[in-house]
Amino acid sequence: xxxxxxxxxxxxxxxxxxxxxxxxxxxxxxxxxxxxxxxxxxxxxxxxxxxxxxxxxxxxxxxxxxxxxxxxxxxxxxxxxxxxxxxxxxxxxxxxxxxxxxxxxxxxxxxxxxxxxxxxxxxxxxxxxxxxxxxxxxxxxxx
Amino acid sequence: xxxxxxxxxxxxxxxxxxxxxxxxxxxxxxxxxxxxxxxxxxxxxxxxxxxxxxxxxxxxxxxxxxxxxxxxxxxxxxxxxxxxxxxxxxxxxxxxxxxxxxxxxxxxxxx
Numbered sequence: 001x002x003x004x005x006x007x008x009x010x011x012x013x014x015x016x017x018x019x020x021x022x023x024x025x026x027x028x029x030x031x032x033x034x035x036x037x038x039x040x041x042x043x044x045x046x047x048x049x050x051x052x053x054x055x056x057x058x059x060x061x062x063x064x065x066x067x068x069x070x071x072x073x074x075x076x077x078x079x080x081x082x083x084x085x086x087x088x089x090x091x092x093x094x095x096x097x098x099x100x101x102x103x104x105x106x107x108x109x110x111x112x113x114x115x116x117x118x119x120x121x122x123x124x125x126x127x128x129x130x131x132x133x134x135x136x137x138x139x140x141x142x143x
Numbered sequence: 144x145x146x147x148x149x150x151x152x153x154x155x156x157x158x159x160x161x162x163x164x165x166x167x168x169x170x171x172x173x174x175x176x177x178x179x180x181x182x183x184x185x186x187x188x189x190x191x192x193x194x195x196x197x198x199x200x201x202x203x204x205x206x207x208x209x210x211x212x213x214x215x216x217x218x219x220x221x222x223x224x225x226x227x228x229x230x231x232x233x234x235x236x237x238x239x240x241x242x243x244x245x246x247x248x249x250x251x252x253x254x
Binding site: 036052053054055056058078079119120121123124125127128131 | 163178179183187188189190191192193194195197198201208212215216218
């Protein structure tokens, strides 16, 4: 039996898709709730990057940009060497929900991980999306 | 860094509410200063999560980054906010203890 390949999580946000879109796709937005510093070239194939004070940085590649409904990127897998070509794919889907937004994040590609790294990465990202989406909601609510 | 005792205590309790952050603090307490990479190798926590948690722990004043080049930065435990939280708990324990003692005395007298 293979590993689960996918993580999916949906949250209801009390803000319209345009605001959620800006939080997900701008350097200012990403640096406020996800990284501590961020830059992004928002077009398919564009590079993006987030970094933290401890020196950790993650390189991303923008894949889908369908404002304000779908934003997708691939990113490095933390437990593999920086030059390893394997990536997971993250896709955000924004649907209007009354005055707010129903935001779904799906991350796929975990099945390609070696067995020794799989559990840590899969569990880490499962917890990670729960806390990151909480931080996103906190960031949007605070403004 | 906050100096208000309530603010410090709240940050300490928020930091300790997360099992990954407790594991990071425990690793720094038992193993001494460590880089984010060392911690990720020792704990079942990804590098990205370690980076996020270290940011929060630094803001709470529970760890401090030693000067150094990126990726080589070592984090060290700071016990000062922990002591503040300890005082906070001690004060609460005192407030609870006296009514409980009075109750016990009352019940003992009635027995």
